[in-house]
Amino acid sequence: MSKDKINLQKEYIKTQISKIINSLNEELIGLTPVKVRIREIAALLLIDKLRQYFGLTSTNPGLHMSFTGNPGTGKTTVGLRMADILFQLKYIKKGHLLTVTRDDLVGQYIGHTAPKTKEVLKKAMGGVLFIDEAYYLYKPDNERDYGSEAIEILLQVMENQRDDLVVILAGYKEPMDKFYESNPGLSSRVANHIDFPDFSVPELIKIAKIILSEQQYRFTNEAENAFIEYLTKRREKPLFANARSVKNALDRARMKQANRIFDNYNRTLTKKDLVEIEASDILQSTIFV
Numbered sequence: 153m154s155k156d157k158i159n160l161q162k163e164y165i166k167t168q169i170s171k172i173i174n175s176l177n178e179e180l181i182g183l184t185p186v187k188v189r190i191r192e193i194a195a196l197l198l199i200d201k202l203r204q205y206f207g208l209t210s211t212n213p214g215l216h217m218s219f220t221g222n223p224g225t226g227k228t229t230v231g232l233r234m235a236d237i238l239f240q241l242k243y244i245k246k247g248h249l250l251t252v253t254r255d256d257l258v259g260q261y262i263g264h265t266a267p268k269t270k271e272v273l274k275k276a277m278g279g280v281l282f283i284d285e286a287y288y289l290y291k292p293d294n295e296r297d298y299g300s301e302a303i304e305i306l307l308q309v310m311e312n313q314r315d316d317l318v319v320i321l322a323g324y325k326e327p328m329d330k331f332y333e334s335n336p337g338l339s340s341r342v343a344n345h346i347d348f349p350d351f352s353v354p355e356l357i358k359i360a361k362i363i364l365s366e367q368q369y370r371f372t373n374e375a376e377n378a379f380i381e382y383l384t385k386r387r388e389k390p391l392f393a394n395a396r397s398v399k400n401a402l403d404r405a406r407m408k409q410a411n412r413i414f415d416n417y418n419r420t421l422t423k424k425d426l427v428e429i430e431a432s433d434i435l436q437s438t439i440f441v
């Protein structure tokens with residue numbers, strides 16, 4: 153390739169980014185704002201690479217990220233994809249994702265936190281460190297909490313080893329916002345904030361159907377309607393966890409189906425009997441009583 157021209161499409165294909173973005177779009181239901189942001193980040197990274205190629209200044213765009221949203225909205229799933237994208241673009245050498253929480257970073261006793269945090273950082277180098285429920289690192293009512301020690305070390309690495317490690321801080325939106333307010337140093341080093349919306353009922357149904365077909369099950373029409381009704385009620389209850397709650401509900405429905413078939417063991421079975429989830433398998437949920 154001559155040094156004064158570059159084929160954007162070729163470069164794009166070479167990175168395999170298109171493949172990852174397409175599979176992100178196809179396999180993940182909903183999450184439109186998330187997909188748009190990821191595409192923007194990927195575009196920025198690719199253009200930055202191409203600028204380097206022409207000898208233009210490339211300002212290693214800050215890659216640390218914040219994923220906020222309720223449980224089961226796809227934060228961990230997207231984090232894994234993000235690690236892949238960063239790896240394909242050669243921003244990180246290994247492309248693995250290490251998920252940790254406060255307990256992995258912070259010790260119980262004086263002197264335990266620094267070695268713990270450093271050990272985790274060592275393992276994460278070359279990849280993505282995904283800190284789940286990151287706000288637990290900071291306890292505002294306790295000045296001597298060891299969490300702030302972990303944050304200090306983290307900050308240094310986020311600043312000085314940007315080429316070796318990408319940090320994603322994840323958790324519920326409100327406590328994360330508060331966490332950033334109390335830790336402006338951290339906030340200023342996180343360039344990309346991505347909000348994960350709750351899924352709508354139709355999106356949850358699509359997710360349910362994907363899960364079922366992966367397991368070689370399917371809803372009857374009545375069962376699908378029952379599940380719509382179930383999700384509409386379940387969504388309003390506490391501890392609703394989006395796609396994760398869908399998974400759990402389907403596990404229970406399969407159990408009910410097995411029980412129903414078992415109770416009628418004296419008749420012949422067809423393949424269809426074993427594949428179909430019926431409305432009664434859903435309607436037995438305590439949410440309907």
Ligand SMILES: Nc1ncnc2c1ncn2[C@@H]1O[C@H](COP(=O)(O)OP(=O)(O)O)[C@@H](O)[C@H]1O
Pocket residue numbers: 179180181182183221222223224225226227228229230359395396
């Ligand atoms: N957009 C999506 N489409 C299909 N399945 C999804 C989607 N988002 C999440 N899931 C599934 O839901 C489950 C929970 O997602 P996860 O990424 O662990 O959520 P979070 O980290 O936000 O709690 C995972 O098993 C994942 O495969």
Ligand SMILES: [Mg+2]
Pocket residue numbers: 227228229284
């Ligand atoms: Mg998660």
